[in-house]
Amino acid sequence: MQAQKELTHNEALVRLDMLAHAAVETGPLDQPPADPQPGQCWLVGSAPEREWQDAPGALACWTENGWRLSPGIDGMAAWVIDRQLWAVRTGGAWRIGEGRFASLSIAGQQVLGPRQPAVPVPSGGAVIDAEARAAIAVIVARMVAHGLVD
Structure with missing residues (x-):
């Protein structure tokens, strides 16, 4: 007792x-x-x-x-x-204020996911506009892959 x-x-x-x-x-x-x-x-x-x-x-x-x-x-x-x-x-x-997540969703929509490969830096070439467009296209593709933009 x-x-x-x-x-x-x-x-x-x-x-x-x-x-x-x-x-x-x-x-x-x-x-x-x-x-x-x-x-x-x-x-x-x-x-x-x-x-x-x-x-x-x-x-x-x-x-x-x-x-x-x-x-x-x-x-x-x-x-x-x-x-x-x-x-x-x-x-x-x-x-x-730090967090560790596999992904981040807001209102059921994934906005961040696993890291993608690095975006290559444009180099060389004679037509700068074509290089810039290619780099921007890769950036946009990565943002879409992360769910940051549609």
Whole structure:
């Protein structure tokens, strides 16, 4: 029988609240903020100090009972409120505003896909207009292939 099981349950709810659909004020920071409010969270930097010193790369949330730190794990995501961008933990670091996709669709229409071969730079030739038209045709074909234009 566990004594005070409601405390363990409440602590689990606090952790769930901070990790599910995480939103952070800003970060990564190495210094904890001076006046945090309960429910506010931050991304911890790579050289943290004071209360965060043993948790580089963590997600830090202030609660009524002090700091709760959850280690950053590759694949985690958090909304960064002050930047209005997603932060994703990858390669052992928080990447803010970066995304990795196989393709990008908007309203069901693919607008970006896998990279195509490089467009050759026009060279040589006596008729510049023909070279320019050929280069432009290749650029347009690549844009069509990526779904950027019809």
